[in-house]
Every structure is written in structure tokens, then in C-alpha cells.
Amino acid sequence: MTTEPSRAIEFAARSPWLQPHRLVLMAIAAILVVCAATFMRWDWLPNYYGLALQGLWRTIWILVVTCALGFMLAIPLGLAQVTGPWWLSAPARAFCTVIRGTPLLLQIFLLYYGLGSLFPQYPWIRESELWPYLRQAWPYAVLALTLSFAAYEGEVMRGAFAGVPKGQLEAARAFGMPRFTAFRRIWLPQAIQRALPTLTGETVLQLKATPLVAAITVVDIYAVASRVRQDTFIIYEPLLLLAVIYMAITGVIIFLFKRLEARIPTRLG
Amino acid sequence: MPNLVGRIAMEALLSPLLQVSTMDLLALSPPGWGGNLLRGLMNSVYIAAGAYALGLLIGTGGAYGKLYGGPVVRDLLEGYTTLVRAVPELVLILLIYFAGADLINRLLEALGYTRIDINGLTAGIVVLGFVQGAYATEVLRGAILAVPQGQLEAARAYGMPPLLMLRRITLPAMLPYAIPGLANLWLIATKDTALLAIVGFSELTQETRQAAGATKAYFTFYLAAGALYLALTLVSNVIIARVERWSRRGMPSIGGPA
Numbered sequence A: 001m002t003t004e005p006s007r008a009i010e011f012a013a014r015s016p017w018l019q020p021h022r023l024v025l026m027a028i029a030a031i032l033v034v035c036a037a038t039f040m041r042w043d044w045l046p047n048y049y050g051l052a053l054q055g056l057w058r059t060i061w062i063l064v065v066t067c068a069l070g071f072m073l074a075i076p077l078g079l080a081q082v083t084g085p086w087w088l089s090a091p092a093r094a095f096c097t098v099i100r101g102t103p104l105l106l107q108i109f110l111l112y113y114g115l116g117s118l119f120p121q122y123p124w125i126r127e128s129e130l131w132p133y134l135r136q137a138w139p140y141a142v143l144a145l146t147l148s149f150a151a152y153e154g155e156v157m158r159g160a161f162a163g164v165p166k167g168q169l170e171a172a173r174a175f176g177m178p179r180f181t182a183f184r185r186i187w188l189p190q191a192i193q194r195a196l197p198t199l200t201g202e203t204v205l206q207l208k209a210t211p212l213v214a215a216i217t218v219v220d221i222y223a224v225a226s227r228v229r230q231d232t233f234i235i236y237e238p239l240l241l242l243a244v245i246y247m248a249i250t251g252v253i254i255f256l257f258k259r260l261e262a263r264i265p266t267r268l269g
Numbered sequence B: 001m002p003n004l005v006g007r008i009a010m011e012a013l014l015s016p017l018l019q020v021s022t023m024d025l026l027a028l029s030p031p032g033w034g035g036n037l038l039r040g041l042m043n044s045v046y047i048a049a050g051a052y053a054l055g056l057l058i059g060t061g062g063a064y065g066k067l068y069g070g071p072v073v074r075d076l077l078e079g080y081t082t083l084v085r086a087v088p089e090l091v092l093i094l095l096i097y098f099a100g101a102d103l104i105n106r107l108l109e110a111l112g113y114t115r116i117d118i119n120g121l122t123a124g125i126v127v128l129g130f131v132q133g134a135y136a137t138e139v140l141r142g143a144i145l146a147v148p149q150g151q152l153e154a155a156r157a158y159g160m161p162p163l164l165m166l167r168r169i170t171l172p173a174m175l176p177y178a179i180p181g182l183a184n185l186w187l188i189a190t191k192d193t194a195l196l197a198i199v200g201f202s203e204l205t206q207e208t209r210q211a212a213g214a215t216k217a218y219f220t221f222y223l224a225a226g227a228l229y230l231a232l233t234l235v236s237n238v239i240i241a242r243v244e245r246w247s248r249r250g251m252p253s254i255g256g257p258a
Helices: A002-016 A021-041 A045-083 A088-103 A104-121 A136-165 A166-174 A179-216 A222-234 A236-263 B003-016 B034-067 B071-086 B089-110 B120-146 B149-157 B161-197 B204-215 B218-247
Strands: none
Touching: A021 B071, A045 A088, A045 A136, A045 A179, A045 A222, A045 A236, A088 A136, A088 B003, A104 A136, A104 B161, A104 B204, A104 B218, A136 A179, A166 A179, A179 A222, A179 A236, A222 A236, A222 B089, A236 B071, A236 B089, B034 B071, B034 B120, B034 B161, B034 B204, B034 B218, B071 B120, B089 B120, B089 B161, B089 B218, B120 B161, B120 B218, B149 B161, B161 B204, B161 B218, B204 B218
16 A cells, blocks of 8 residues: 555656756756846836837747748758759759858848848839838848748758658659649658658747847847847846747747647657 | 840949959958958857867767766756757857856956956857857767667776776767767857857958948958858868768768768
């Protein structure tokens, strides 16, 4: 017959969180958090509350839009490298190499300052309806982040497309399936399934790339923290809060992708 | 005729790019900015190499701690790798840059010394090395696990001291498994040096920004810097391929004749 304490110990042994040393570590972490909350300066927080929410929204918005657009661009990039004729596969490979071989910050500067200084010299661009947007910074940020995500993810999709068993495609062709239908129904879904675990990591990397847009005056959550630092000369508190916010977003991304992965049926042999 | 029209259109399109001769702008001696760019590239390579070496040291220690350390060491290292990999490098760089300099100066003052200015090069190496260490820990941990464990057990059975075993058995045996991940880390290190431009350190991106701002030839300089970074990556790739072949020496290749 088991008594209460022994069952508790058994439960603790099974639960990874309730081991004694973890409890001590968690207590120390909690004390650190409480100390940070009480002894550090947080009085600036109410003043920047609205701005911070706006920045957070902009960060998430940029992340979602660039990931979605970049992924759509990555599919033809991967496909061109796997099956395309040389005049499609060579540029696709060159694009991926160039984007992956240079820092994103430099690409952002090139697009923003380079294109941004080139456009105003052409009257027909200045008179076009797009001009009000081209004068702002965010279209260049979105373009740079999209291209970057497309290049990294294009490389992943190349591997994923190449990794789909050939028999699957041959079976589709044997059924008399048109090429595009076979792509839509057989090749693409299986490739995405293969790329999904990597896609989680790439999305987190993309989140970590978003603060770079602050370098070209897009006010995301990172830029808000920088502004707090410049306005109030408080250094650590905004940065620590920023780190916590990014960790929270990372957690949400990983949770969402786990849900997505769980929805796709897999058979473990 | 269409040829002429085409050329005029081409010149109209390119004219903003050709205001000053590109070669003059990129000349190595002072009226040109090429020397500054190359100096920036050198700084970038220094920082990347230093940070990479530091990251490898931290990574080796971290991997050993995660595999063989006690439960507390393991949990602390797990916290380190999770934290560093979830927070943007830019935020970490600012945090360590400010906090590190502040802590050292407070320590020096407490010990009765005068404050020092942290050298940008050192700060960059330490900051990026700390970030690289987290990734290197994971790469090396996986690589050590990929080594047939019997080899390590045999070394221990012979009574080999831990450091000798690390040098003679573990490191050489895990290298082929670690090289692809470590190669990626090196390429990330070279590109992450660009982030130090944000804290004003004069590496390649910062030098480029100054040159472009001073001459207004944005395209020329950013493209030139991009070419330099790309050259660094491509040269690295060639060297990495050599190192990988060397690390695999004596191993039978799976994919047909090598």
C-alpha cells in the first residue's frame, strides 16, 4: 500500500519540473524577477504604453507579411532549382547564394538608401500613385525581409522538393494526372510537410531579424525600446523587457507550428 | 536606330549611377574610399574570427557540461542556449555591450582602479562570441552524441585522462559530424559582424554607410560591400570544403566514389 508522501515523491520523479534542484533554480529565478520588478525603474512604462503596443503590432505584422510573401516566393525558387531548365535554375541558385552570402542589414541599407535615392530622380515614379508609399521606410523593410526569407526558405524548399520519393510522382503520372494537378496535390503538400520543422526555425530566425528594420526608421518594438533609452537614459529595463517580449513571441511561434504539425497526419514506420 | 534609342534609354536609366566615376570612388588612396572599405573588411574578419574562436571554446565547455555535467549545470546551460537563441542578436549585443562595460567599470571602481574605455574590437568579439557559444554548444553536443560511444568508452577504459581523451579521441572523432554545423556558424559569424554597425563600431557595414553618406553614391558602395561580403563567404566555402574532406579522411563515403 502506498502512502501519501511516497506517491508525491513518485509524482515528482515522473514530472520533469518538480525535481528538487529545479525547484531551487525556479525559486532563484523568481527571486531575480521580483528583484528586477521592485528595484529597477519601471516608472517610464505608462508613458510608452501606447507606443509599445503599436511597435509590437508592427513587429508582428512585418513578421507575418514577410514570412507569407517570402514563402510564396520560396516555392518557385526551390522548384526552379530542382526541375527548372538551366536559365531558371541558375538565376535562382545565384539569388539564394547572394542573399545568403551578405548581411541582411547591408541589404536593407542597399534597398532603402540605394533605391530610395534613385527613385526621386525619375519624374514618372514621383508622379505615380505608389509614390506616397515609396517615400516611407516600411516598403523597403518588407521587401528586404521578404527577399531574405525567400532565399533561406528557397534553399530549404529545394531540399524538400528533391526529397519527395520519386515513386509518388511516377504514381501520379501513371494515374494520368495533369502535371499541375500532380504538383498541387502530391508534390507540394509532401514537400511542405518535409519543410515544416525547418520552417519553424526559419520563422524564429525571421523574428530575430525584424529589429534590423529599426535601422531605417521603421518604428517596431525594438525602435520603441531604443527611443525609451534615448529619452530617459534608462538602459537595462527597456532592453530586458524587450528580450522577454521576443522570447514570448518565439514561444507563441513554436506553439503555433507544433499545432500545425500535429494536424498533419504522419505515419511512423 | 533602335540601337541608339536603346542606348539613350540605358544612359538615362543609369545616369544617376554614373555621376562620378565608380573607379575614383573606390580608389584605395584617400580621395577614394576603397581603403576604408578594406580596413572595415579586415575589422569584420578579425571580429568574426575572434568571436568564432571564443564561441568554439564556450561551445566545447557547454557541450561537455550538457552531456556530462550535474543536473544544475545542465539546467543552467539549457537556460543559456534557449535564452540566447530566442532573443535577437541585436538586443543581446546592446545588453551585453552596455551591461558588460558597466559591470567591468563598477568592478574596477570597487577595487580602486580607474574606469577604462572598453575597446570596440574586444567588446565585439566578446559579445558575438557569447552568442556564438550558445549555437556552438548545440552543434557540438549533437556531434559528440553522433560519435560511436564505444570509442569514448574504450578511451576511458584505458584510463586516459579527460583532457587527453578530449584532444585525442572526442574532438577528432566528432569533427566530421560537427563541420557542417560549424561551417554554418562561421558564415553566421561573418554576417553578424554587420550588427556591430548599430553600436557604431567601424566594421565593413559602418565604413560603407559613412562612405555612402559622404559621397551620396549609395548603390556603388553598398554593392561593393555586398561583393566583399559575398567574396568572404565564397572563399570560406572553398576552405570549409577542404577542411571537411580532411576531417573525413579515412572514413568510407556513402554517396558513391568520392
